[in-house]
Amino acid sequence: MTGSYGDSTRSVKAVASEYVPGAPIAPPPVPAAAYHIPFDEDDSLDSYGRRSNPTWRQLESALAQLEGAAGALIFGSGMAALTAVLRTLAEPGRKVVVPADGYYQVRAYAAEFLAPRGVTVTPARCAQICDVAEDVGPGDVVLAESPSNPGLDVVDLHRLGMVCRARGATLVVDNTTATPLGQQPLSLGADLVVASATKALAGHHDVLAGYVAGSHPEVMQRVERERLLAGAVLGAFEAWLVLRSLGSFGLRFERQCQNAAAVALTLRSHPAVRSVRYPGLPGDPSHAVASTQMRRFGGVVAIELASAAAVHDLVGRSALLVGATSFGGIHSSVDRRARWGDPVPAGFARLSLGIEDTDDLLGDIEQALC
Known part of the structure; x- marks a missing residue:
């Protein structure tokens, strides 16, 4: 058992x-x-x-x-x-x-x-x-x-x-x-x-x-x-x-993975988003390998917007996303990685999805990207 x-x-x-x-x-x-x-x-x-x-x-x-x-x-x-x-x-x-x-x-x-x-x-x-x-x-x-x-x-x-x-x-x-x-x-x-x-x-x-x-x-x-x-x-x-x-890790991580998968799927077709990376997303370059060795695909999604200003606007218009450089917490957050010297475009952002209700997150992110 x-x-x-x-x-x-x-x-x-x-x-x-x-x-x-x-x-x-x-x-x-x-x-x-x-x-x-x-x-x-x-x-x-x-x-x-x-x-x-x-x-x-x-x-x-x-x-x-x-x-x-x-x-x-x-x-x-x-x-x-x-x-x-x-x-x-x-x-x-x-x-x-x-x-x-x-x-x-x-x-x-x-x-x-x-x-x-x-x-x-x-x-x-x-x-x-x-x-x-x-x-x-x-x-x-x-x-x-x-x-x-x-x-x-x-x-x-x-x-x-x-x-x-x-x-x-x-x-x-x-x-x-x-x-x-x-x-x-x-x-x-x-x-x-x-x-x-x-x-x-x-x-x-x-x-x-x-x-x-x-x-x-x-x-x-x-x-x-x-x-x-x-x-x-x-x-x-x-x-x-x-x-x-x-003790609550299993519950939290399950919701984070659920939220990440839903956000990645939604943003993949959003006109304001240039690209989306998430290992659990069918069609992602890493999906085939990830599917053989990962049980869950995590609570982090990587996206690229048009510019640094677009990332700032996303956070500013959102009621649920906070600007923070860590990830994995109960609060959903956004980090523009170029500011730290990562070799990524200026509009590249790492989204860490928290444990908020999935529909609330999707609605908030969609209105914040408009």
Whole structure:
């Protein structure tokens, strides 16, 4: 029976505490920095807040369950998680392939911090990353983001996983846009998953968090050691906020995906919209691959309007869309990505669909585009 649970049931069970009569169903956060320790050293006990925390462990257990991983590690942000992995795995003299059409700050980090350490940084677009990975070797790292942010192109993760495995390279997949309810990269051949929990998992625009999930104990131990020494930890209260939010994740994500699919279908034929990208849209360049590896297609839609002014007008005329640069929250938002330096047209916008009623969103967006 457990294998047939739906997404909302999985979300609720992932955050469920162990049954103890008289104990709270939802344990409170443990914001301790220091703990009582015996004089005879016992490393299995909590001792210091930067090293371990009971609230962390409950959240990490939930994330591992959702990602289908043996374990997970939480960090202070998605970038903290991703850069910890790169610092751990990207050794001088090795090659790292990074998304050329993914989150722009990943490229900036690779250029400013990895390349000066003697790491060869090779950017590759989603469409070319499998071919570029043919040239990697043992000890190299391939980082893929699928669907990409902001263009929503999809990488064939099964093919990429086979290429990396054949060459002895480590495949890391950024699963932020898809979420673990949209796809599970570890089952497709990835060695590690990284993601920003700030987005759809936490989902309320009120916390920053990130995580790494994987099933190779030795690699996870190295990443955990990096977290301890670098100190890129998440506060216990923030961990508790993410944990509390995860219980409603299945419901929220279902509505977000429903809204995104409806908006993409409606805007595809709207005269004010030059183009629409959404992996779940039949005819989208990524739809064929996405359909083989994604269970849900996410709550983000990419559109192109005539100009930057047209994007500003869309937000100004809308009663439901807010201008914001994050995505995945309960409020629908619009982000004009060229302002951040992404190589996209001035009128390119990323729409993050929230949990508003679908008909209300469609009506609001249509009147705002007139």
